[in-house]
Amino acid sequence: DAKTTQPTSMDCAEGRAANLPCNHSTISGNEYVYWYRQIHSQGPQYIIHGLKNNETNEMASLIITEDRKSSTLILPHATLRDTAVYYCIVRVALGGTSYGKLTFGQGTILTVHP
Amino acid sequence: DSGVTQTPKHLITATGQRVTLRCSPRSGDLSVYWYQQSLDQGLQFLIQYYNGEERAKGNILERFSAQQFPDLHSELNLSSLELGDSALYFCASGTGDTEAFFGQGTRLTVV
Numbered sequence: 001d002a003k004t005t006q007p008t009s010m011d012c013a014e015g016r017a018a019n020l021p022c023n024h025s026t027i028s029g030n031e032y033v034y035w036y037r038q039i040h041s042q043g044p045q046y047i048i049h050g051l052k053n054n055e056t057n058e059m060a061s062l063i064i065t066e067d068r069k070s071s072t073l074i075l076p077h078a079t080l081r082d083t084a085v086y087y088c089i090v091r092v093a094l095g096g097t098s099y100g101k102l103t104f105g106q107g108t109i110l111t112v113h114p
Numbered sequence: 115d116s117g118v119t120q121t122p123k124h125l126i127t128a129t130g131q132r133v134t135l136r137c138s139p140r141s142g143d144l145s146v147y148w149y150q151q152s153l154d155q156g157l158q159f160l161i162q163y164y165n166g167e168e169r170a171k172g173n174i175l176e177r178f179s180a181q182q183f184p185d186l187h188s189e190l191n192l193s194s195l196e197l198g199d200s201a202l203y204f205c206a207s208g209t210g211d212t213e214a215f216f217g218q219g220t221r222l223t224v225v
Contacts, residue, residue: 034213043116043204043216044157087157101147101170102206102214104157 004088009109012082018075020108022088025069032091033064034102035073037084044087044104047073078112085109117141118207118217126223132193135220139186139207145169146188147214148180152201163188195224 005023012018024033034049048055048062050071055062061074075082087107117140127133139146148160159172163182174180177195182188192199200223208214 038157041151041202041219041221043118043206043218045116046213046215049213101159101162101172103159104149106156 004090004105006086006088006105006108008106009111012075012078012110012112014080014112014114015077018073018078018082018110018112020073020075020086020088020110021070022073023070024088024090027068027090028092030092033062033068033071034089034091035060035062036087036089036102036104037082038087038107039081039084047086049091078110080112080114083110083112116215116217118205118215120203120205120217120220122220123218124221124223126225127195129195129197129224131195131224132191133195133222135190135192135203135205135222137188137190137205137207137217139188139205140215143207143209143215144186145208145214146182146186147206147208148174148188148190149204149206149216150201151204151219152198155201157204160190192222197224200224 032049035047036044038044050062064071085107119138121136144165147162150158160174161180162170166182177193180190202219204219206214206216
């Protein structure tokens with residue numbers, strides 16, 4: 001699986017958009033970009049994933065650059081409960097040898113402050 | 115609630131002992147993944163089972179073993195426990211290509 005690079009930490013004011021970047025310059029054509037978050041020792045929580053196109057769900061938006069070498073997770077209106085470690089993961093699609101394994105890096109510690 | 119159930123939530127045991135952690139996947143999920151999270155190592159993939167068969171192996175020690183039963187629940191067995199095995203152990207389930215859903219973990223403390 002391709003390696004990802006994320007900033008160690010970021011701050012965001014409550015109510016503002018949180019934009020979390022991720023670099024995955026060695027991503028292959030059959031690899032998806034996944035985002036998970038972990039709130040204080042709870043189980044990691046799935047947020048969103050995408051292959052090429054931008055994606056949006058009730059939690060967040062995922063913007064993937066055209067060359068797919070980087071992406072940005074956007075939390076449109078951050079709240080204090082969004083304070084967590086956010087993980088960007090590149091994962092091989094169905095049929096790949098890793099068959100769904102998620103490889104977590106160190107992630108970005110997002111702190112949302114009042 | 116992710117739908118993945120892990121038991122027990124907390125476990126305290128002595129060095130040299132053996133413990134079993136249990137995971138019930140979401141209904142319909144065929145894959146089960148086990149992860150270990152210690153303070154200095156982050157989330158480490160241990161092993162994956164798919165419909166009863168071992169599918170992928172990560173940094174799992176020989177003292178550790180796992181299995182997935184016909185009803186798809188899984189158990190992670192940790193033996194000859196050492197202080198360094200103290201960690202959070204997470205189970206996740208999914209259907210291979212889709213997102214994986216994590217349980218709330220078992221916190222193991224070895225004293």
